[in-house]
Amino acid sequence: MIDFFIQPLREDFFLRALVAILLSSTTAGCLGAYIILRRMAFISNALTHSILPGVAAAILLGFSLYWGALGAALITATGIAWLSSKKEISEDSAIGIMLSFMFAVGVGLISLSHAWRDFTSLLFGSILAVDKNDLWIISLTTAIILLSLRLLHKELELASFDEEYAQLIGAKPALLRVILLMLIALAAVASVRLVGALLTTALFIIPSATGVLLGKNLVQVMCWGIGVAILSGIAGLYLSFYFAELPSGAAIVICYMIPYLAARLFTRRV
Numbered sequence: 001m002i003d004f005f006i007q008p009l010r011e012d013f014f015l016r017a018l019v020a021i022l023l024s025s026t027t028a029g030c031l032g033a034y035i036i037l038r039r040m041a042f043i044s045n046a047l048t049h050s051i052l053p054g055v056a057a058a059i060l061l062g063f064s065l066y067w068g069a070l071g072a073a074l075i076t077a078t079g080i081a082w083l084s085s086k087k088e089i090s091e092d093s094a095i096g097i098m099l100s101f102m103f104a105v106g107v108g109l110i111s112l113s114h115a116w117r118d119f120t121s122l123l124f125g126s127i128l129a130v131d132k133n134d135l136w137i138i139s140l141t142t143a144i145i146l147l148s149l150r151l152l153h154k155e156l157e158l159a160s161f162d163e164e165y166a167q168l169i170g171a172k173p174a175l176l177r178v179i180l181l182m183l184i185a186l187a188a189v190a191s192v193r194l195v196g197a198l199l200t201t202a203l204f205i206i207p208s209a210t211g212v213l214l215g216k217n218l219v220q221v222m223c224w225g226i227g228v229a230i231l232s233g234i235a236g237l238y239l240s241f242y243f244a245e246l247p248s249g250a251a252i253v254i255c256y257m258i259p260y261l262a263a264r265l266f267t268r269r270v
Contacts, residue, residue, distance in 0.1 A: 008241045016135055017127040017194060017248065021233035023142045024191040024203065029226030030149055031184055032208030033218055037160045038180075041205055042092065043080065046099040047181065048188040048200035050076035052106030055122050055197060060109060065122075066137050069192055073185035076102050081178065125196035125249025127240055134193050141190040145183050156180065157218055196249035203229065206256040213263040232256045 008014040035044050054072025058065045076098050083094035122129075149156070159166040159173040166173045188200045195203050211224030236252030243251070 008238060013128050013130065014237065014241060016130045017237055018234065019135060020130050020138050020194050021237060022230060023138045024194060025229035025233050026226055027142050027145045027187045028203040029207055029229050030222050031187055032204040032225050033211060033221045034156060034160055034180060035204050036208045036212055043095050044184050044204055045201045046080065046095045047073050047076055047185050049099055049197065050102035051189055051192060052197045053102055053109055055192065056106050056109035066189060069189040070185065072102060073189055077181045077185060122192065123196050123198050124247035125194050125199060127237055127248040129193045138190045141186050145187055148183055152176065152179065194248060195252055196247065199249040199253050202253040202256060206260050207232065210260045210263045213267050228259050232259060
């Protein structure tokens with residue numbers, strides 16, 4: 001039984017994935033609490049799915065996957081902000097437009113490359129895909145996100161609970177929203193190797209949704225979200241290790257659902 005847990009730790013790729021899930025879970029647990037509180041699940045879904053064309057372009061053109069994905073996420077965020085600034089178009093419509101367009105561009109680029117199999121790990125995640133460069137990027141991204149949240153926590157919390165009051169006292173909720181979107185984009189791009197472009201949204205939403213059921217305030221929601229993301233993420237890595245045909249992203253998301261369903265069934269909160 002002990003060997004069941006020890007054997008994967010002998011593999012370098014598994015240790016790299018383990019460090020990556022610890023870092024990604026920490027940032028996702030913190031950001032996910034704001035996403036749930038602000039009802040931003042749809043826009044975070046758009047940002048995480050829209051990195052696909054950036055990833056595809058980076059591979060086809062031979063430059064850094066990180067910069068390609070980040071560029072695509074920033075284009076999406078900017079496009080949503082510009083489209084929703086028009087009175088005739090709601091934010092939900094702007095998100096739907098950009099999500100559909102960016103995802104279609106990504107599928108087109110992958111089709112042109114005639115290499116669907118090469119993109120499988122990027123779509124669904126793979127513990128084999130995480131290398132030392134990815135760890136450096138994830139570590140730097142984690143530091144930037146946690147520092148930003150530490151500096152802006154009070155303002156973000158206030159704007160999340162009462163945007164009108166935040167505007168009244170000069171907290172600039174519109175700017176805070178843009179900053180939060182940029183941080184989500186950074187975290188999504190850093191996590192794509194591990195959980196995949198199609199499943200990154202679950203990293204932000206499901207553990208934090210569990211935290212909402214168990215926590216009594218924003219800090220507790222964050223702590224529960226981080227804890228659930230880390231433990232479920234580790235369980236998913238082991239599951240993916242022993243069932244090699246199962247992508248790490250799918251395994252991790254499946255494990256996320258277990259504590260969420262348990263919390264849903266055994267807590268009185270809705």
